[in-house]
Amino acid sequence: MRLFYTSPWVPAEWIRAHGLEPRGVWYADDFAFEPAPLSAGVCAFAQAVVRLADLRPQSAVIFTTHCDQLRRGFDAVAGTVPGRFFLFNLPATWQTPVAERLFCSELERLSHFLVGLGGQAPSAERLQAVLDHYGRARRRLLQAAPACPARQYAEAIARFHWDGSVCLPEHSGPVGASIPLALVGGPLPRAQWRLLEVLERAGGRVVLNATEAGERSLWAAEPARDRGDAPASDGAGAQAGHIAGASESEAGRALACCVPPHPGPAHEPCSAAVSAAGSGGVSPPGGTRGKTPRALAGEDACATGLAREYLAHCVDVFQRPNTRLYAWLRERLDARGARGLVLWAYVGCDLWRAEAQSLREAFGRPLLLLDAEEVASGWPRITGRIEAFLEALR
C-alpha cells in the first residue's frame, strides 16, 4: 500500500521498514493545487493534502501537527474513513527529554497504524538496514548539493522522498554570471518547480534549496556501525553496508549518473534494497507486542536512535525556538555566497510569513517574499517580481 507523508520529519525509514511504501507528497504527479472550497485563509498546501487524501482512497496519508493548517486538515478527513489517516505529533520543542519521548511514542503509535495497514513490525536488523540505506542516500544527495542544478536537485530530493532512491544528473549546470540565491520556505512540490526555472531565466541561480523538503531535509548522520546506540547488523545488514561502500566509492564523481540504491535495475525503489536484509527478520503480525524481550530491546534502541536522529537534525520554522534554522541557514548562505533570499511562503502560512523580517535582519541580505498560492495564474506576477528583485541585485 502507498502511504503518503506530508512532512520530511516523518521518518520514511520507519514506514519502509514496516514493508510499506512511503511516498513524500512533493513528487506525486497528482498533488495539485486548486482553489479551496472553504473560506479564505486555507493554506493551498494543506488543502492539496486533503484533496490527495480524497482522491486516493486506496492510499493512506500521514499528516503532521507541525502547523495548524495540516493539523486541522487532518480533522477534516479524520472522520471520513477510519484507519486510513494518521496524525503524527511532531514536537515543536527539541531541547528536552519530553520532545524525545513524544517522538518515540509517536513512532510506536505509527508502527501500530502501519501494522493495521498490512505492514509488519520490523526486526532490529531490517530496520537497521533501512536506516543505513537512507543514511547513505542522504549523504550522497548532500554531497551533490553545491554543484547540482536547482531544478534537477529539487527533483532528486523529491525522488528520494518518493521512493528512497538517489538519482542525480551526470553533469552540473553552467554557473555563468547568474546571481546566487537561497530559496527558503515552505513546501515546493513538483507542481511548483517551475519557480526554479523562472528564477534561472531571470538570471538567478538557486545555490541553496532550503524549502521544506529541500536540502534541509537531508543530513549526514554517522553511519550506523559507528553509532553507539544502534544494534549491530547481521549478515544481511552487512550486505546492505557493502552495497553502500561500493556506491560511495564511485561517489568520487560528485554527480554520478542515476545510481540505484542497490544492485539492480536503475530506479528500482529502495524496498528491494532492504528486502533481502529484512527477509528473515520481520516481526510477527501484531507489531512489537508479540516479540521477545531481546528483540524488543534491539528494536526499541533503534527506534530511540531514529527519534534522536530526527530530533537532532530537524531544522524547521515551526520549532521553538527556531534558532537551529537560522544557524543552519547562516552556515550555508555564507559558504555558498548567496546574495539574496527568496522566501516561499504559502498564503495562510503564518509560520513562514512571520520570519520574513527576522531573515532580513539576521542575514543582512535582500529578501523577496513570494506568495505560494493555490492556482497557477499567479506566475506572471511572480515572474515580474523575481525579475525586479534580481535586477536590483545586479
Next chain:
Amino acid sequence: MKPNRMTSPCKLTLSEWDGRYAELVRAGLREPDYGGPLSRHVVSEGDLRLRRLRFDDSPAALRLWNFLLTENQRLRQARARGDKIVGAMKDLGTVPVMAYSLPGVRAFYPDGAWWTPCLMECSDGLLQQAEALGIDASFCPVRAMLAAFQNGEHFPRPDLLICSAGAVCDDFSAIAQRLEQTGFPIVWWEMPRRRLPEAGETALALPGNLSAPPIQVACVREELARLANVLGELAGRPLDAPALAGGIREANKVRRLLAALRRTVYGAPGAPLPALEMLIAEMLAIHFCSDREESVAVLADLLAEAESRLRQGRFAVPETAVRIFWVNPVADLRAMNLLEDWGGRICGSDYMFTHALEPIPEDLPPLEALARTALADPMAGSTLARAARLVADCRATRAEAVVVARIPGASHCAREGALIRQVVRRELGLPTLELEIPPVCDALLPMLGSRLQALIETGRQRRVKRVK
C-alpha cells in the same frame, strides 16, 4: 438617565454611567482602590471604545470594568512593590495557576493586548507598529502584543516569559517567535496535540469529559515540572506540591464562582447580566486579571447581582431573545452589545479556554491535575472534539442558534468554523453563522447586522414552528 430599579436592569452609555456613578456615590457606594467613574479611562488610558459600548448598570458591573481597565496600572504597582511579573502566553489558564501559587509572583497574559486596538479604537497604533516589525494584517490582532512589548506603553516588561508551543495557533506561535527574536527571551514548553487513547492505552480522564493517553499526560506533567523549577527560581523559593495544591484550591474558587455565574445567567429565562459583562467575567478565569483574590470578590459581586435579579425576574435581556451559543472571542467588544440589540442573547460560550473554566481536580497530585487540565484545552485537541463538546453544551443550554466568530488572520479559523458548523447542523439542526469581526467593527455594522438578524430571525421562526 435614572434606571428604574424596580423594572428591568438598564444598559447605560458611558456618559449615563457618570450620572449613575454620582448617584451611587451619594448613596454610599464603597469601592476598592482601583474604583472610580468609568469615563476616566477614556481620558487617562485612551480607551475610546468605551464611548461606544453600553454597560450593565449594577455596581458589580462597575467593579468588573474598573478591575479590567486598571490591570496595567495594578501590574505596575505590583512591580513597584517588588512583585515578580510573569508573562504567560498562549496556554490560557495553566501557567498563572502555578505562578500565583508563589507569594510575590503575578502572572498575566500579554495576549490580552489583542483587545487594546479595540479599546483604544486603534489610536494606540499597535497594529501599525506590529506591521513595521514584520507582522502584518494577515495575522491575528494578537500581533498588537508584539508592538506593546516594544513600546512598553501598556503592560510592564515581565521578568519571565513562558509560552506553550506545539498544538497552538500558528499565528500566535509565529508572533511569539518574532518577539523572542527582537530580544525578549521565552521559556517554551510543549503542548502535544491531544488525542484519544488508542487500543492498549489507558484512558486518563481530563476535565470536560475528555480523555488522553498516559504518555501525553506524563509529557505535559514533566513540562510543567520544568516550569515549576523556573518559576521557583524567579520567586526565590521552590514551587513544591503543597504550594501548588494551595494555588489550585484558590484557582478553583474562581472557577467555581464562574461556573455558578454561568449557570445562573446562561440558564435563566432571560439574561440577568448582559453578554458583554459575561465575556469579561469569563476572561477572569485565565489569569485572574492579575489579582487572584480580588477576582474572587469581583465575581462574587456579579453572582450576587445575577441571583438577585433572577429571584426578582429582572433581566438585562428579555426572555424573548433568541438563545445564541457563541464560539471564539470577538476582537471588538461592541459585537456583544449588538447581538443583544438585534434580539439575541448568549446562552453559552466557548471563548477558546473552556479548560480554564473547569475545576482542577484536587484529588490528584497537583502537577498531574494541572497537566490533565492543560490538556483539556479545546485548541489543543481536534476541532471535532471541540465541536462535540459544543454540541453537548448547546443541548444543555437549549441553544437556538450558533455563531462562530472568526478572528481575522487566525490560523485555526481557516478551517474550524466550517467543521464546527457542519457538526452542529448534523447533530442539532441548528442554524449557524460564521462572522469575521475586526477590532473595530463599526464599518461593517450593516453587514454584521443583516447577517446576525437573519440568524436570530431564523432561530425565532423555528421557535414558532415548534410551538405550532
